Amino acid sequence: MDTDILIIGAGLAGLSLARRLEQQGMDYLLCESAGRIGGRVKTDLAGQVPVDLGPAWIWPDQPRINALARQLGLLVFDQYSKGDGLWQTVSGEVHRAPGAGSMKGSFRIAGGLARLTQGLADSLPENRLLLQNSVKSLVKGDNGILAGTQRGEIRANRVVVAAPPRLVTATTGFSPSLPDEVMSEMHDVPTWMAGHAKFIAVYGRPWWREAGLSGDAISQTGPLAEIHDASPHDEQAFALFGFVGTPPAIRATHRDKVISDAVSQLATLFGPQLASPQAVLMEDWAANPMIATPADHNGPDHHPAYGTPAALRGLWDGNLIFASSEMGNHFGGFLEGALEAAEQAEAALG
Numbered sequence: 063m064d065t066d067i068l069i070i071g072a073g074l075a076g077l078s079l080a081r082r083l084e085q086q087g088m089d090y091l092l093c094e095s096a097g098r099i100g101g102r103v104k105t106d107l108a109g110q111v112p113v114d115l116g117p118a119w120i121w122p123d124q125p126r127i128n129a130l131a132r133q134l135g136l137l138v139f140d141q142y143s144k145g146d147g148l149w150q151t152v153s154g155e156v157h158r159a160p161g162a163g164s165m166k167g168s169f170r171i172a173g174g175l176a177r178l179t180q181g182l183a184d185s186l187p188e189n190r191l192l193l194q195n196s197v198k199s200l201v202k203g204d205n206g207i208l209a210g211t212q213r214g215e216i217r218a219n220r221v222v223v224a225a226p227p228r229l230v231t232a233t234t235g236f237s238p239s240l241p242d243e244v245m246s247e248m249h250d251v252p253t254w255m256a257g258h259a260k261f262i263a264v265y266g267r268p269w270w271r272e273a274g275l276s277g278d279a280i281s282q283t284g285p286l287a288e289i290h291d292a293s294p295h296d297e298q299a300f301a302l303f304g305f306v307g308t309p310p311a312i313r314a315t316h317r318d319k320v321i322s323d324a325v326s327q328l329a330t331l332f333g334p335q336l337a338s339p340q341a342v343l344m345e346d347w348a349a350n351p352m353i354a355t356p357a358d359h360n361g362p363d364h365h366p367a368y369g370t371p372a373a374l375r376g377l378w379d380g381n382l383i384f385a386s387s388e389m390g391n392h393f394g395g396f397l398e399g400a401l402e403a404a405e406q407a408e409a410a411l412g
């Protein structure tokens with residue numbers, strides 16, 4: 063196959079760039095290693111309830127993601143944050159922490175964030191998107207760049223890597239090899255949230271809200287370290303989600319126990335009614351080789367200062383461009399950063 067621009071990765075960044083190129087009538091192909099679009103954006107049904115297993119929140123100061131939600135006609139609603147939070151000590155004691163929810167001011171997308179990525183994918187012709195087509199090698203030659211993929215070779219004039227650079231060091235070979243300092247810069251960019259796991263429990267009643275609680279909790283006991291309300295907009299059901307504090311290696315070997323301990327913890331924190339959820343789901347991103355590498359298992363505690371490192375600019379005469387969210391110069395790591403990175407890539411393509 064032959065194309066002008068090959069985009070690697072159909073997460074939010076790759077899909078957004080593809081839509082931009084489509085709107086300009088440009089020639090491109092979008093290769094995605096998974097059998098689905100979205101990357102770290104994933105909405106699934108827990109029972110009948112759509113729940114976000116990756117990102118959930120957008121913020122009012124993020125212009126691109128808010129504009130995209132409007133363009134796609136999606137309903138945006140406030141993160142529930144009324145009432146007190148809870149604090150659980152290392153010895154398991156539970157304290158009430160008066161005040162507003164810690165995520166007050168953030169928004170969610172009714173029906174789940176995958177509506178954003180699906181909305182973008184729906185605007186692309188089917189033959190531009192190649193699912194289950196991992197790019198394993200990129201070879202720079204006299205006649206452009208030859209990509210070795212699961213389904214054969216693709217020749218492109220330019221390649222945009224809309225996948226996390228650290229992951230790409232593990233999945234894709236480069237010929238000629240990229241300089242050592244470039245590879246080490248790529249490896250040093252932590253893939254935001256890639257080491258995390260998210261647990262969700264769905265209930266028929268919002269027991270915590272009825273008790274004057276926001277659903278927010280911080281726990282030193284675990285297994286859930288940070289908990290928030292994740293109820294759907296229509297309030298036909300109610301949900302809590304938690305980031306799992308148990309290390310990835312233990313999650314991998316004791317998944318069922320982590321899940322049952324998480325349910326018990328919710329009952330300890332919010333009341334015995336929470337011991338019997340209608341449905342539970344856990345998504346372990348650290349176990350996904352298309353998102354995380356072992357280096358991501360101990361992710362950064364704080365949001366790093368992201369942006370495109372100087373070493374990753376102008377590679378292969380400017381024809382090899384990096385554009386995952388982590389490359390976003392102002393909002394790197396966030397959904398907004400993925401849209402920003404797509405915008406930056408479009409500018410670099412000229």
Ligand SMILES: Cc1cc2nc3c(=O)[nH]c(=O)nc-3n(C[C@H](O)[C@H](O)[C@H](O)COP(=O)(O)OP(=O)(O)OC[C@H]3O[C@@H](n4cnc5c(N)ncnc54)[C@H](O)[C@@H]3O)c2cc1C
Binds near residue numbers: 071102116117255387
């Ligand atoms: C649990 C969790 C919670 C989060 N919460 C929030 C939040 O509330 N708000 C927020 O703004 N952000 C949040 N984030 C971050 C947000 O999800 C990311 O910033 C964003 O989704 C990244 O999009 P991306 O397109 O840059 O990369 P990705 O979504 O990682 O997409 C990259 C794609 O490339 C594909 N790929 C990789 N290698 C190859 C290859 N060799 N060939 C072909 N395809 C390949 C992958 O399969 C993947 O689909 C969260 C992330 C996680 C995991």
